[in-house]
Amino acid sequence: MSTENFGDTPEEFDLDAWLDQGSRPQATVKVYRDWSLMGELVRIEEQIKVADQEDDPSLDDVTAEELREQYQAVLDRLAESALEVTLQAITNEETRAIAAGIPEVEQTYRDQHGKEQTRWKPDQVAIGDALLAEATVSPRMTRDQVRAMRVKLGDGPTNVLYQTAADLRATGKVLPSVPSSPGSSDDSRA
Template identity: 30%
Template structure:
């Protein structure tokens, strides 16, 4: 049996040697252009399904709901394969001050903060180019992950897990 941990026996230095800052992740998609095709295909699937209901078996083979769904699945797969997952490590307020005071322009300072935090490593210029190529929403996901790393709750979330529908015999 191990001895219980007491304040006198706790090795703070050993614990500190394994401590790290929070890191969060975000996904950015290279092929945002596929979203229009995916949207258009979804509308075609709806129309094909309605046509199939009204006149079963009379839909052109190329516009059959199943064939369109297969094309849709292929496009979604291509879109998802274009994803890049980035990780952003938190900065302390002091680190943020040191990084931002090197830049007169607040926008450049913001890009510099993210550049110092992101993996894979990206320069300020690469981040600006990424921002211009993927747009506000996707770049916003990166900024959100950075802000969550720096200021968010430092606990994992299990909100996505299914909740049990019944209680166990022991009441748990």
């Protein structure tokens, strides 16, 4: 990887060229489409434990080795159902603009006296879907697609996407420590 010279002095420095080379924090995570396979994995794990404890399995029983092969086949099917999604950090300005565009919804609650009250509040689920759609890089998703994925797969399986998007927003706010050359230390400078 070559380092581009953006100018040798502060007066010559080309900030626009430097910014063109920049990028936001990104992360790639997997979302699994077929979560019914997780229950199958748990069932086979239990059968393996039982088979491992048997000293003399009968001829009708499935051996622990055969169960391990079944387990691997289910793992392979689970892996085939995975979708890799790349997300990137979004800015506070983008977040505010997205949230401002989401209509409020009426929410009902009980006050301290037990009386039912209503108030209008931002739709937090719609905001989450919109922020996630904005954060997707590959495959690019619309708000409707994010919502459809969440509805079809459930909150648990898609939580990794929402959590990663939130983590990336935080990542961009903290500068990482930059490693120094091996063998050097800060207090060895003269």
